[in-house]
Amino acid sequence: MVYLTRLEHFNAAHKLYNPAWSKEKNEAVFGDCANENWHGHNFNLYVTVKGTPDEGSGFVMDAKHLSRLIKEHVIEKLDHKNLNLDVDFLSGKMCSTENLIVEIWKQLEPHIQANVTLHSLKLYETPRIYVEYFGE
């Protein structure tokens, strides 16, 4: 079993704000991230698939093809967007990095070819903050 990782990136605006809470509670829980006028990040997304290298090609999966899948199903929907306002699969959800990575998994997993398995996603919100998800 070999693990293959592809790195893609996007940038986006968002805010952390729960409309069911008061402005004071949002500011207490989310601090600067609750700014009603949004803020933003450069996100880095690591997608790891696992499988056995194909005898003919030596590939677990064509990394260029993996890149295209991520771009088509994830990056095009998120890049230069407002995560709270512009993204159908985040509608009504809190735009934390944790929730974002779970929703990215749901977008991507159905498109991964049958002979490999989506193993993990790693999503960096800043160089110092990241989350991981293994589909569990």
Add this chain to the structure above:
Amino acid sequence: MYKVAVYRTEHFNAAHRLHNPAFDDATNDRLFGKCNNPHFHGHNYELIVKLTGEPEKDTGYVYDLKKLSDLIRKEILQRFDHKNLNLDVPEFSELNPTAENIAMIIYGILRPLIEDHLDLQVRLYETERNFVEYPA
């Protein structure tokens, strides 16, 4: 004596939008593409402030870098971090917040606060791959 350059790196994240209200939507779209999204997008900005001068006799410092860090945090990060550059930062109420303009605004804020005998240069990374310097 010889001149030495000292640098301090700080970072902030912010939402912004590139838009010129003097142009119609089609022209803005042609000029700024995805960056023109009316709902904004965002970045993790990395700011590198460079000071050049002769080390002081008493301290051996060109400039106390802790003092420089405090100055950047107080004068720049407090205004820019977790903000919407278009909506929250008065300097950009009528100025497009491109990386070029952000760097020039930062220079303009810091220059009067740093002794005249020190040269100041600002480098601003908007993404890992896009960065600007002022003065050039």
